[in-house]
Structure formats: structure tokens, C-alpha cells
Amino acid sequence: MVKVTLQEVTKRFGKTTAVNRISVEIEKGEFIVLLGPSGCGKTTLLRCISGLEKVTEGRILFNEGDVTNLPPKDRNISMVFQNYAVWPHLKVKDNIGFPLKIKKKPTQEIETKVKWASEMLGITELLDRYPHQLSGGQRQRVAVARAIVMEPEVLLMDEPLSNLDALLRVKMRSEIKKLQESLKVTTIYVTHDQVEAMTMGDRIAVLKDGKLQQIGGSNEIYHKPTNLFVAGFIGSPQMNFINVEVKEEENILIVATSGLEIPLPPAIPIKKSEYILGIRPEDIHIKELPNSTRVTGEIYFVEALRSDTVLHVNTDFGKLVVKIPGDFDAKEGENISLYIDNSKIHLFEKESELSIL
Amino acid sequence: MRSERSLAPYLLFMPTLIYLAVFLVYPLLKALFMVITPEEGTGYTLANIYAVLSDSTFWEALKNTILLAAVIIPLQVFLALMLALFVNTKFRGYMTIVYLITIPLALSDVSAALMSYNIFSPSGYINKILLNLNLIKHPIYFFGFNATTSEFWVIVITEVWRATPLVFIILLAGLQMIGREYFEAADVFGFTKFQKFIYITLPLLKPSLQSALLLRTLFAFQIFGVVWLLAGRDIPILAGETFYQQTELQQYHIAAVYGFVIALISILISWVYLTFLKSAKEV
Amino acid sequence: MDKEKIKSLLTFLIAGMISLWFLTPIIFITLSAFATSKDYYNPNYIIPRHYTFSHFYKLFFTLSAGHATLISLSVAALTILLSFLLGVPAGYALSRYKFKGKNTLKLTVLSTRMFPLMILAIPLLIIFMQIGISDTLWGIVLAHTTMVLPFVILITSSIFAGVDIAFEEAALIFGLSRSKAFFKITLPLALPGLAASAIFAFIMSWNEVFVASILTLQNRTLPAQILSTAMDSPDYYKFTAGFIMAVPALVFIFFARRYLVSLWGISLK
Numbered sequence: 001m002v003k004v005t006l007q008e009v010t011k012r013f014g015k016t017t018a019v020n021r022i023s024v025e026i027e028k029g030e031f032i033v034l035l036g037p038s039g040c041g042k043t044t045l046l047r048c049i050s051g052l053e054k055v056t057e058g059r060i061l062f063n064e065g066d067v068t069n070l071p072p073k074d075r076n077i078s079m080v081f082q083n084y085a086v087w088p089h090l091k092v093k094d095n096i097g098f099p100l101k102i103k104k105k106p107t108q109e110i111e112t113k114v115k116w117a118s119e120m121l122g123i124t125e126l127l128d129r130y131p132h133q134l135s136g137g138q139r140q141r142v143a144v145a146r147a148i149v150m151e152p153e154v155l156l157m158d159e160p161l162s163n164l165d166a167l168l169r170v171k172m173r174s175e176i177k178k179l180q181e182s183l184k185v186t187t188i189y190v191t192h193d194q195v196e197a198m199t200m201g202d203r204i205a206v207l208k209d210g211k212l213q214q215i216g217g218s219n220e221i222y223h224k225p226t227n228l229f230v231a232g233f234i235g236s237p238q239m240n241f242i243n244v245e246v247k248e249e250e251n252i253l254i255v256a257t258s259g260l261e262i263p264l265p266p267a268i269p270i271k272k273s274e275y276i277l278g279i280r281p282e283d284i285h286i287k288e289l290p291n292s293t294r295v296t297g298e299i300y301f302v303e304a305l306r307s308d309t310v311l312h313v314n315t316d317f318g319k320l321v322v323k324i325p326g327d328f329d330a331k332e333g334e335n336i337s338l339y340i341d342n343s344k345i346h347l348f349e350k351e352s353e354l355s356i357l
Numbered sequence: 358m359r360s361e362r363s364l365a366p367y368l369l370f371m372p373t374l375i376y377l378a379v380f381l382v383y384p385l386l387k388a389l390f391m392v393i394t395p396e397e398g399t400g401y402t403l404a405n406i407y408a409v410l411s412d413s414t415f416w417e418a419l420k421n422t423i424l425l426a427a428v429i430i431p432l433q434v435f436l437a438l439m440l441a442l443f444v445n446t447k448f449r450g451y452m453t454i455v456y457l458i459t460i461p462l463a464l465s466d467v468s469a470a471l472m473s474y475n476i477f478s479p480s481g482y483i484n485k486i487l488l489n490l491n492l493i494k495h496p497i498y499f500f501g502f503n504a505t506t507s508e509f510w511v512i513v514i515t516e517v518w519r520a521t522p523l524v525f526i527i528l529l530a531g532l533q534m535i536g537r538e539y540f541e542a543a544d545v546f547g548f549t550k551f552q553k554f555i556y557i558t559l560p561l562l563k564p565s566l567q568s569a570l571l572l573r574t575l576f577a578f579q580i581f582g583v584v585w586l587l588a589g590r591d592i593p594i595l596a597g598e599t600f601y602q603q604t605e606l607q608q609y610h611i612a613a614v615y616g617f618v619i620a621l622i623s624i625l626i627s628w629v630y631l632t633f634l635k636s637a638k639e640v
Numbered sequence: 641m642d643k644e645k646i647k648s649l650l651t652f653l654i655a656g657m658i659s660l661w662f663l664t665p666i667i668f669i670t671l672s673a674f675a676t677s678k679d680y681y682n683p684n685y686i687i688p689r690h691y692t693f694s695h696f697y698k699l700f701f702t703l704s705a706g707h708a709t710l711i712s713l714s715v716a717a718l719t720i721l722l723s724f725l726l727g728v729p730a731g732y733a734l735s736r737y738k739f740k741g742k743n744t745l746k747l748t749v750l751s752t753r754m755f756p757l758m759i760l761a762i763p764l765l766i767i768f769m770q771i772g773i774s775d776t777l778w779g780i781v782l783a784h785t786t787m788v789l790p791f792v793i794l795i796t797s798s799i800f801a802g803v804d805i806a807f808e809e810a811a812l813i814f815g816l817s818r819s820k821a822f823f824k825i826t827l828p829l830a831l832p833g834l835a836a837s838a839i840f841a842f843i844m845s846w847n848e849v850f851v852a853s854i855l856t857l858q859n860r861t862l863p864a865q866i867l868s869t870a871m872d873s874p875d876y877y878k879f880t881a882g883f884i885m886a887v888p889a890l891v892f893i894f895f896a897r898r899y900l901v902s903l904w905g906i907s908l909k
Contacts, residue, residue, distance in 0.1 A: 052809050072812045079813045085806035089828050102815035146814070156813075369733035370745060372726045373793065380764070380786045381752055387763035440658065448651045456897050457662050463889035465847030467863045471870065471882030472665040475672050478875060482668055485686045496683075518665065579756045582849050582863075586871065596850065599758045603854055609762055616759035627754050 001028040001186055002062040002153045004049065009058035011044050011210075018044040020210035021058070029184040031177070033201030035191060037233070041210035042190045043158055049188060050156050051075050062153065078152035080160040084143040086131045092142050093118075093127040099150040117145040120179060137168045144176065148183060155180070157189045161196065173199055194234055198222070206230050228353035231278050231346060237310055237321045239346070240284070242277045246270050246347075255347065259316030262293045262342055268357055276353075278346035281310065281323035285339045292339040295320070299334045313338065391613035409614045418593040419618075425509075425584075425594070426577035429516045433573060434566070436517065437524035442558075444525075445532045459526060461519045466582030473515040474500075474587060500587065508588040515583050520576065524569045531565025532558070571630040578622050595619050666886065673883035677876050695880040703873075705881060708865040715777050715852075715861055716845040719784040720838050723792045726785070728834070731796030732822070736805065749790045757787055761854040768855065779855045784845045792841060799833035800826065836899035839892045846888060 004026040011019040019041045026032050034042040047053040049060060051072035059068045067075050078099065086095050093114050094101075100110045118124045121141040131139055140160065147155060160176070161169045177200045180187050191197055197204045198218040205215040206229075214226045225231035231239050244255040246264070253264040255277050262277070264270075285292070297315035309328040313320045313336060322338060330336070347357035395402045409415050440458060444451050461469065476482045477499040484496040499507045535558065543553050581596035590601060595615060603612035672680060673695065675688030682688075700706035733739075734746060764783055768774040773782075803826055811821035827834075849863035856864060866881045873881075 050813060052812060071817065072809075073815045073817060077813065079810070081806045081810060083804065083806055085804065085810040087807055087810070087825060087829075098811075099814035146810075150814070363737070363739075366733035366737035366739045366742070369729035369737075373730040373749075373789065374745075376726050376785070376789065377748075377752065380782055381755070381760070384760050384763040384767065385755065387767065388759050391763065391766075443654060443658075446651070448648070448655070450655075454655050454658060457659050459897075460662055460666065460890065460893065463843050463847075463893035464886055465849065465863055465889070467847070467849050467866050467870075468669075468882045468885040468889075469665075471866075471878050471885075472669045475669050475875075475879050475882070476665060480681050480683070480875060482686065485683055488683050489686055518661070522662075575754070575756075579758065581758075582867065585867065589871070596756075596758050599762075600850065600854065603762055603765075609766065613759075613762050616756070616762050619756045620754075620759040623754050623756055 001184060003028050004154060004186060004188070005059075005061040006045075006049070007059040007061070009045065009048055009060060010056050011041075011048055011053060012056045017210050019048060019055075022207075022210075022212045023058075024205060024212065024215060026186060026188065029186055031180050031187045031189065031200060031202045033189045033191060033197040033204045034207060035194060035197040035201075035204050035233075036207035036213075038192055040207040042192075042207050044210075045207070046156055046158055046188060046190045049154070050077055050079055075154070076152055077154040077156060078147040078150060079156040079158065080140075080143045080147045082159045082162060084136075084139045084160075084163075086134075086139050086142050086146070088131050090131075091127070092123065092129050092131070092134070095131070095142055096127075096146045096149050099146065103150070113149050114145075117149040120148065121145045137164055137172075140164060140172065144179070148179070148185070151183075152185060155183075155185045155187045157187065159191055160189075162191070162193070169196075176200070194236070198234075206233065208233075224355070225346065226355050228276060228278075228348045228355075231348070231355070235280055237281045237323060239278045239280050240320050242279075242317055243350070244275050244277045245273050246275055247273075255345075257317045260293070260295055262340065262345060264347070264357070265343075268347070270356075274350040275356075276348040276350055278348060279340055279344065281321045283341045283344035284320060284322045285341065286322070286324055286328070286336065288339050289341065291342045293342055295338050295340060297336060297338065299330050299332050299336055302330050302332055304328075311336070388613045388616060391610045392617055394610065396608065396610045405610045405614050409611060409618075414593050414598060415615075415618075418595050418598045421592050422578055422580065422595045425512065425516070425580060426574065428513050429520075430570070430573050430577060432513070432517050433521045433524050434570065437521050437528050437569070438566075440521070440525050441528040441532050442554075444529060455529070459522050462522045462526070464519065466519065466580075467586065469515055469519040470583045470586035473511060473518070473583070477511050502591055505588070505591050508591055512584055512587055512592070515587065516580065519583070520573070523576075524573055527565050527569040527572070528562065531562050534565075535561045567630065567633070571627065574626050574630075575623050578619055578626070595622075666890075669879050669882050669886070672876060672879035675876065677874065680876050695876050696884075699877060699880055699884070703869075703877070704860075704865060705862065705884065708860050708862040709884065711777050711780075711859055712846055712862040715780045715784060716842045718777070718781040719788055719845040720841045722781060722785045723788040723841055724796075724834075724838065727789050727792030728796050730793045732800050732826075734793065734797035735800035736808075749793050752786075752790045757783075757848070757851050760786065761851040764851070765855055775856050775859055777856075777859055777861075780852050780861060783851045783855060784848060787848065787851070788841045788844050791844070792837060795837040795840070796830075796834065799830050799837065802833065803829045833899065836896040839896040842892060843889050847885075 006022055006024045008021045008023055009019055010017065010021050022045060024032075034045060036042045044053060048055045051067070051070060055068060059066055061067065062075065087098070090098065096117055097110045097114045100113055105113075114127070115124070118127060121144055123138060123141045123145060126134060126138055126142070131142070134142065140163075143160070157176075161172055164172060173196060189200060201218065203215055203217055204221050206213040206221065208229050214221060214230045216224075221230065222234055225234065228241070232241070242257060242260070244257045244260070246253055246255055252266070253268060253270060255262050255264060255275065288294070295315055297313040297320065299311055300314045300319070301312040303310035303312075304327070306327060308323055308325045309330070311322040311324070311328075311330060313322060320338065345357065346355060348355050392405055393401050393403070395404060444454055444458070474481070478484075479496040479498060484493075487493045488496065498504055499511055539557050539561070540553060543557055548556065579596055580594060581600065584592060584594050585597050585600065590597060595618060599612050599615035599619065602608045602615060671688055674691040674693070676690040676692045679685050679688035679690050700709070730749075734742065760783065764779070765774060768779040773779045807829060808821050808826050811825040812818065816824060847863065849867050852861040852864040853867050860868065862881075862885060866885065870878045870881060
């Protein structure tokens with residue numbers, strides 16, 4: 001187990017900067033998820049950590065040791081690839097045993113370790129098959145077994161579940177998480193799927209355009225997004241955003257736009273007048289509650305998911321998406337009263353897009 | 358794709374570049390030098406070029422080469438298109454037919470010429486069959502100094518047999534790249550078979566047709582073995598004259614001029630096709 | 641008969657005609673290659689009735705076809721060796737690296753096909769005479785390598801591109817150096833495709849007649865030998881020679897048939 005430290009890691013391809021001065025400390029045994037839309041640089045960052053890409057600037061440390069310029073084979077890492085990269089010309093057992101064979105381990109030890117790893121993944125009966133005789137899910141397990149067999153110090157995973165069907169993906173999510181917990185290996189996991197990130201990561205690092213936006217536990221990322229991007233990227237349906245002004249009335253600050261006025265908690269550092277108000281769909285209610293703001297609108301579209309109901313409501317200040325638990329009998333075209341929970345609002349500076357509340 | 362600033366790809370390419378510089382670029386320059394220097398003596402001269410241009414055989418060779426290309430290429434493209442359309446219906450066992458059609462691709466012009474000779478020679482199969490059917494009393498002579506017309510057509514048939522598969526393969530690959538959904542959409546909108554061919558197949562096949570045409574035209578101007586074996590110099594052609602000047606007359610510098618004419622024609626054809634292709638793409 | 645049946649019958653008929661058109665010349669030359677000369681010249685026998693190996697025997701042992709065949713085989717083998725030694729690294733570089741000037745290099749390789757071999761053969765003869773390898777198989781090998789090399793580079797690059805780079809990267813992660821990853825993972829995976837392209841290189845060299853004829857006098861390759869002597873020989877020798885020329889190509893293309901369409905597709909781009 002090692003602690004992984006990234007210091008101002010930067011990777012440029014010609015003129016484009018794929019990874020821009022990212023600094024993170026990943027604790028021993030931690031499961032960290034790199035999350036972001038495609039092209040945000042998360043895979044490039046993972047490949048920099050693996051050594052498959054050389055960083056342009058910055059340093060990568062494993063514990064105290066600088067590995068920035070080491071080739072992948074000398075980093076004592078392993079990796080699960082997006083398309084598994086299970087070598088088609090080797091049997092399953094030779095695939096899994098390959099990392100040990102390269103290190104010239106005795107045959108006996110290789111056999112024991114391969115057996116151990118294949119038991120962990122439940123693929124003992126597949127050992128004598130060739131990859132083309134396996135399903136996608138089985139191949140994925142082989143890839144994971146191969147990655148853990150040498151008990152690496154850092155385990156890297158590049159969207160390992162993205163090629164699986166939805167059901168299997170949910171199953172593997174928990175399996176991989178449990179496996180990681182029992183092995184206590186420092187794990188860096190790349191995904192674009194926020195559900196995977198929220199359910200698996202001890203901490204989540206959100207990336208956009210090669211820059212680190214926020215890093216923290218799922219609770220923090222969800223409830224205290226540091227900027228507009230993170231707030232909009234995490235959560236489904238997406239957070240509602242409303243352009244507002246901040247005014248001072250009777251010694252309290254309120255945010256306001258046509259048909260909406262919400263008092264702000266005291267001691268908010270307000271400078272400019274243009275802001276964006278954010279409120280998550282589940283923080284808008286259809287029953288009145290204390291410390292809430294009433295708005296009215298017309299129901300425009302109803303998504304009845306049965307576990308919950310998503311309403312699209314046209315109001316004076318734009319469209320609001322509202323999520324209410326369970327069934328809700330609503331008709332399109334009806335007028336409705338909504339109650340915004342004042343304690344759950346977010347406020348972002350329009351220019352810098354940074355969160356101030 | 359690795360993209361780190363590394364010398365590796367250049368080092369990997371270096372042997373090839375050196376080799377091509379020594380065995381391609383240098384000989385080309387040398388050939389150019391031969392064209393503009395006399396066979397014996399020193400200095401520069403246009404005499405070689407003048408000698409070739411004022412030789413009626415050169416013009417006849419040029420004419421014959423163009424004539425052969427003009428007859429063979431349209432035939433090949435038409436037949437190959439028919440073959441490719443037929444095979445692309447993907448009937449049962451169509452891959453076997455693909456293999457059969459492509460067999461001539463592996464054969465040299467020398468074998469193809471001999472196969473053709475085997476069929477058309479005085480004691481060849483055609484004559485034997487016609488004699489046995491009592492359709493003729495004496496063998497027909499397809500070859501010989503007095504039979505250049507029949508020689509010409511035998512060469513055409515041989516080349517069509519030998520090189521149509523080349524066009525076929527390109528067109529088949531092009532056809533297979535056309536998505537099934539285009540035709541399904543056409544079915545939905547009620548296109549007839551002919552309309553589908555005109556409005557979908559042909560336009561989408563255009564790039565393949567163009568590259569097949571370019572290749573065939575390039576190769577057609579290099580035609581050698583089949584003509585040399587079946588007709589010798591009865592039908593002079595550019596490559597044949599190059600060969601003749603070089604090996605029989607040992608007029609190396611004259612041969613170089615012939616070689617250069619073929620090279621220039623090739624470059625000209627490529628240039629015309631490529632600019633044509635480009636403008637077609639931009640439309 | 642219903643429409644479907646007529647259609648499949650028609651398909652069958654057309655397929656049969658196509659097969660006949662492409663196979664007949666090969667069947668005929670095979671018959672003629674083995675026919676006794678008496679049967680061949682007998683106008684009453686369309687299909688010869690008596691067969692013999694004597695033409696092969698004569699060609700190989702008393703005429704110089706045996707020597708020529710050996711030279712042809714050696715030239716082809718050495719051409720494959722040399723062109724692969726040069727071309728495989730270049731093909732690998734094209735498929736695996738992004739680098740400045742990559743497109744220019746690719747275009748350069750492609751454009752070499754514009755130059756007909758005719759223009760190369762003439763100066764090469766003079767160069768080879770100067771360095772003393774004219775009329776040797778080495779001269780032909782060098783010329784054939786020039787002809788085959790661009791083809792090898794383009795084909796191998798597309799074969800390597802077909803081997804997922806992740807296989808190689810996984811090997812790097814799990815403890816191999818770059819060169820070892822190439823030899824242990826990429827090369828075995830690319831081997832069938834490389835073998836097929838070697839076969840195509842063989843066929844190109846084996847079939848090439850113009851350069852071989854110009855560069856050699858005594859040490860002629862088989863096609864060069866046929867070109868210079870065939871028309872003065874009795875017919876049955878011509879066909880035996882044509883048959884000998886055709887057989888290795890046919891055998892090899894049979895083994896490479898799975899790659900036929902894709903390889904020709906690449907080489908003709």
C-alpha cells in the first residue's frame with residue numbers, strides 16, 4: 001500500500017492541454033474516483049499515473065519515491081483496461097499468471113496465486129479457456145484477476161464497467177468495491193458515470209477540461225459543489241439554475257428575479273449583483289414547509305417514473321424541474337404551487353461560476 | 358497512440374528512408390541524368406529525347422499503349438462492377454466465387470500470357486474444338502506478324518481475364534462499406550432496384566470506382582509481359598520498347614527516355630485523378 | 641416454379657459461368673503441361689488422353705528451369721526478409737506513434753508507387769555493374785525490395801493497427817519493457833496477418849519479370865527465363881513453364897485466402 005501524490009501534474013499533446021496542473025494526495029488504501037465528461041482528461045491522468053504517458057510537467061510520488069520518469073513496469077502498479085485487454089492468444093490462467101511469470105516467480109507460487117485470484121473473482125472453472133470463449137463479463141473478471149494477482153501497490157481502473165450491460169454493471173460495482181476493501185489496495189478508478197462514482201469512491205475527484213474542479217466524499221460533492229459545473233454535473237435530474245440579482249431589503253439580503261424572492265442566510269459575502277441560484281429538483285416540494293418560498297407555475301410535462309415523479313413546470317422566471325417521491329397524480333396544463341426549501345439553495349457568482357453558498 | 362516527443366518513430370523509419378533514398382531516389386536521378394547526357398562522351402544533350410520523339414515506333418508504341426488502355430479499362434470496370442454487384446447479393450457460397458475470381462490476382466502476366474497462348478495457339482483448345490465440330494477445316498492463326506488485329510484482341514481478353522479481379526476487389530470492398538440501412542431506407546420509400554443503383558450504389562461507390570480507375574490506368578501504361586509474349590514487337594508498346602532498347606539494342610540512354618515517358622504519364626495520370634478526386638470531394 | 645426458385649437457379653447459373661471463365665484457362669494449362677506431346681498436337685483429342693512428367697523433367701534438369709526456379713525462390717525469400725526487416729519497424733511506427741511528419745512520410749511511401757519499375761531498372765543495372773552485383777540474385781533482391789517495401793509498410797501498419805494497443809499497454813503495465821512487449825504480445829498477435837503479407841510479397845517478387853529480365857543474363861529468375869526462351873521452345877514446354885509459374889502463387893493464395901480481400905484492399909489504397 002502506498003500513498004500517491006500528484007504535484008502539479010500537467011500533460012500536453014501539442015497545443016492542447018489534456019491535464020492541467022493537477023495536485024492530489026491519495027491516501028494509503030483509498031478508493032478514489034476520477035469523474036468527468038468525456039475529454040475532461042481523466043483517462044490521460046490515469047495513464048500518466050500508470051506511466052503509459054509521460055507527464056509534461058509536475059511530479060508523481062508513490063510514498064516518498066518519485067516515479068515520474070519510471071517506465072510502467074517499474075512502478076508496481078496494475079491496471080484494468082476499458083476493453084479488458086485480455087490477451088487473446090493466452091489461456092485465462094496464463095493471462096492471470098502473466099505478471100508473475102514475467103517476474104520469474106516459481107511455478108508453484110504462480111499456481112497458488114492464480115488459484116487465489118480466480119477464486120476471488122469466481123472464475124476457477126474458466127482457467128483453461130481462451131478469451132474468445134468467454135463472455136464480456138467473464139473477460140472483465142479475468143482482467144480484474146490479472147490486475148490483483150501480483151498484489152500491486154496501486155490499482156488503476158479505466159472505465160472497467162462501461163462495456164458491460166446495465167444489470168451486470170450494478171453487480172460488478174459492489175463486487176469491485178468489496179474486493180478493494182478486502183485487499184486494501186490504493187485504487188484509482190476512472191469513470192464518466194456519476195452513479196459509479198458516488199457508490200464506489202471514498203473520495204471523488206471531478207475533472208473538467210483537464211482541471212480539477214473539486215475533490216471530496218460523495219456527500220460533499222453532492223451537497224457542497226464548489227462551482228456551477230460540479231453542481232450541474234452531479235445529480236439527476238440536473239440542478240435548476242436561475243439567473244438572479246441580490247438585493248438588500250429591510251437589512252436582509254434577498255435573491256430576486258421576476259416572481260421570486262428568497263431571503264438569504266446572514267453573513268454571505270456579497271459583492272456584485274449578478275448571480276445564479278441553484279436548487280436541486282428534490283429540494284422543491286409540493287407541500288408547504290417552514291422556511292420555504294412559494295412559487296406558482298403551469299405543469300408542462302410529467303415524467304411518471306412511479307418510484308418518483310418528475311414535473312417540468314413553467315414559471316415566471318423560467319422552467320423548474322421538480323422531483324417528488326412516489327406517484328403523483330398531475331395533469332399537464334394544470335397550475336401548481338411549489339415550495340422551494342430556502343435552506344437548500346446554492347448561489348454561484350455569474351462571472352467566476354464559483355459557489356458562495 | 359503514443360505521442361510523447363520521442364525519437365523512436367524516426368529511428369524506426371530511418372532504415373526505410375535510407376533504403377528508398379539509395380535504391381529509389383538515386384536511381385531516379387541517375388535516370389534523369391541519363392536522359393540528358395549522350396550515350397558516349399560528356400556534356401548535356403537533348404539528342405536522346407529528340408531521337409525518341411522523331412522515331413515513328415515511339416509514336417506507334419504510345420498509340421498502342423493508349424489504345425489498349427482505352428479498350429481494356431472500360432471493359433474491366435464494367436465487368437468488375439457487374440461481378441461485384443452479383444457477388445454482393447451474398448448468395449449461399451458467395452465467398453467461394455470471390456476466391457475463384459481472385460485467383461488471377463496471384464498469377465504473373467507471364468503465366469497469364471502462356472495460358473492464353475494455350476487456348477489460342479494453332480494447336481490450342483479453340484482450334485481443336487472448332488476443328489472437331491467441323492466448323493473450320495484449318496486452324497485459325499491468331500498470332501503472327503500478319504495477325505496483329507487478332508493479337509490485339511487476344512491481348513485484350515487476356516488482360517481482362519487477368520486484371521479484372523483487381524478492380525473487382527476494390528469495388529467489392531467499396532460495396533461492402535455501403536451501409537445496409539441506406540438500402541432499407543430506400544425500400545421504405547419505395548425505390549425500384551434501378552433507382553437504388555442510380556441514387557445510392559453509384560454515388561456511394563464513386564470513391565472506390567475512382568481509385569480503381571486510377572490504379573488500372575497506372576498499370577495499363579506499364580503493360581508488358583502479356584504483350585511481349587503474345588505479340589512481341591508486332592504491337593509495339595512503351596514498356597516493350599523500353600525493354601527492347603535496353604536489352605536488344607543496349608541503348609541505355611534511349612531506354613531511359615522511354616522509361617521516363619512512362620513515369621511522366623504515370624505522374625500526370627495520378628495528378629489528374631487526385632485533383633479530380635479532390636474537387637469531387639469538395640462539391 | 642416460383643420466383644425464388646428461378647432466382648436461385650439463375651444465381652447458380654451465373655456463378656457457374658463465372659467459375660468457368662476464371663478456372664478454364666488454369667485447367668487447360670494444367671492439362672497441357674502434363675499432356676504427352678503426341679496428344680497435345682493430335683487435333684482429334686480436345687482433352688489429352690496420355691499424361692507424362694517428362695516435360696517437367698526436361699525443363700528442370702536439361703533446360704535451365706531448375707536453376708531459374710531456385711533463383712526465383714531465393715530472390716523471393718531474400719526479398720521478404722529484407723523488406724520485412726526494413727518495413728515492419730516503419731509500419732509499426734506508423735500504426736503506434738503520433739509524430740511530426742507522419743503524414744508526409746506516409747504520403748512519400750504511397751507516392752513511390754507512382755514510379756513504374758521500368759524507370760528504375762535501367763539506372764539500377766548501371767549502378768549494379770559499377771558495384772559488381774549485376775547479373776546476381778542480390779541485384780534483383782535489392783530491386784524487388786524497392787518494389788515490395790512500400791506495400792509491406794502499409795500492410796504491416798494496418799495489421800499492427802488491428803492489434804489493440806491496449807494488449808501491448810497491458811504488457812507494459814504487467815512488467816515488460818517496450819521491446820519485449822512487442823515481441824511477446826504484439827508480434828504473436830500480428831503473426832497471421834504478417835504471414836499473409838509475406839505471401840503477398842512472395843507473389844509480387846515471384847511474378848515480377850521486367851526488372852529481373854533487365855538485371856540478369858545468366859542468373860535469370862523463372863519468369864525472366866521464360867520470357868527470353870518460351871516463344872522459341874516447343875508449345876508443351878511453354879505450358880509446363882506457365883504451370884510451374886502459376887502453382888506456388890495458387891498454393892500460397894489458397895493459404896492466404898482469408899486475408900485476400902482485406903490485404904488487397906490495403907495494398908491498393
